[in-house]
Amino acid sequence: xxxxxxxxxxxxVRSYAPDGLEAVDLEVILEAGRRSxxxxxxxxxxxxxxxxxxxLRDLAEVWRYAAHVATSAATIxxxxxxxxxxxxxxxxxxxxxxxxxxxxxxxxxxxxxxCHAAIGEQALAxxxxxxxxxxxxxxxxxxxxxxxxxxxxxxxxxRRPFGDVVxxxxx
Amino acid sequence: xxxxxxxxxxxxVRSYAPDGLEAVDLEVILEAGRRSxxxxxxxxxxxxxxxxxxxLRDLAEVWRYAAHVATSAATIxxxxxxxxxxxxxxxxxxxxxxxxxxxxxxxxxxxxxxCHAAIGEQALAxxxxxxxxxxxxxxxxxxxxxxxxxxxxxxxxxRRPFGDVVxxxxx
Numbered sequence: 001x002x003x004x005x006x007x008x009x010x011x012x013v014r015s016y017a018p019d020g021l022e023a024v025d026l027e028v029i030l031e032a033g034r035r036s037x038x039x040x041x042x043x044x045x046x047x048x049x050x051x052x053x054x055x056l057r058d059l060a061e062v063w064r065y066a067a068h069v070a071t072s073a074a075t076i077x078x079x080x081x082x083x084x085x086x087x088x089x090x091x092x093x094x095x096x097x098x099x100x101x102x103x104x105x106x107x108x109x110x111x112x113x114x115c116h117a118a119i120g121e122q123a124l125a126x127x128x129x130x131x132x133x134x135x136x137x138x139x140x141x142x143x144x145x146x147x148x149x150x151x152x153x154x155x156x157x158x159r160r161p162f163g164d165v166v167x168x169x170x171x
Numbered sequence: 172x173x174x175x176x177x178x179x180x181x182x183x184v185r186s187y188a189p190d191g192l193e194a195v196d197l198e199v200i201l202e203a204g205r206r207s208x209x210x211x212x213x214x215x216x217x218x219x220x221x222x223x224x225x226x227l228r229d230l231a232e233v234w235r236y237a238a239h240v241a242t243s244a245a246t247i248x249x250x251x252x253x254x255x256x257x258x259x260x261x262x263x264x265x266x267x268x269x270x271x272x273x274x275x276x277x278x279x280x281x282x283x284x285x286c287h288a289a290i291g292e293q294a295l296a297x298x299x300x301x302x303x304x305x306x307x308x309x310x311x312x313x314x315x316x317x318x319x320x321x322x323x324x325x326x327x328x329x330r331r332p333f334g335d336v337v338x339x340x341x342x
């Protein structure tokens with residue numbers, strides 16, 4: 001798919017078709033994340049990819065809005081150092097945002113929907129995924145083919161108007 | 172360009188060809204950013220796009236590693252609410268990371284290089300861009316056609332090995 005079509009087609013998908021993803025789909029999504037830029041090229045991230053139905057169901061319990069994880073074809077946990085330094089945490093979150101977007105666009109390109117979930121129960125996420133004590137599970141990204149309709153460019157997304165967001169030369 | 176090719180072609184470009192960008196290039200890059208997902212669809216961002224050479228030169232002074240901004244064809248400042256709440260700031264940074272990646276991939280798709288810069292001198296950035304006191308200039312993204320060689324998929328990027336980053340089912 002053309003890149004701008006993928007950008008315009010990506011939407012939050014929380015209901016997934018029952019068929020799983022092909023191995024190559026997951027490899028491309030993970031590779032897109034691995035290639036993301038990061039501050040000082042630190043790549044302070046690890047990805048735990050979960051596809052086993054039982055584990056996905058358990059993982060859906062880490063946040064009250066993570067129910068869609070249970071029925072996803074795959075969910076990728078974005079894991080980062082468990083820092084207490086505010087600057088480090090902010091930089092890490094920016095970098096993870098870049099990872100997430102790379103993964104979601106690589107998925108959209110292949111017709112695969114995605115949806116984030118935050119982590120409410122950190123201890124549970126860590127236990128389920130075997131994440132070391134010096135790391136923190138920051139986000140989940142659920143993936144799967146949409147149950148409703150295929151991804152296609154969205155003409156009028158629910159976003160602030162262009163002219164409201166964009167300032168020319170000066171605010 | 173195919174999405175995965177754009178993902179594999181994006182690289183930090185700090186030296187730009189002297190020709191500017193076409194208006195449509197900038198519109199597509201800004202539109203990609205505007206469409207990004209955000210926590211609760213808050214879209215807590217504004218984009219200030221700078222193309223005037225004098226202003227770009229001034230803007231390059233906001234950080235010691237922002238020299239490339241001076242010769243970029245356009246630089247987009249990502250502006251967000253000036254929050255002191257750590258959770259709000261982290262969420263905002265994650266969302267801005269998604270914006271940045273969307274913009275950079277839309278650019279790469281059109282053969283346009285990009286490079287981030289952080290903001291060291293917040294007061295100077297605010298003054299140059301006319302950013303209100305309740306907002307903060309979080310990042311600059313510089314864009315331009317590469318001076319060295321066209322963007323093309325990178326076979327072996329400088330990244331941690333796939334098998335080191337990716338964990339299957341459990342860490």
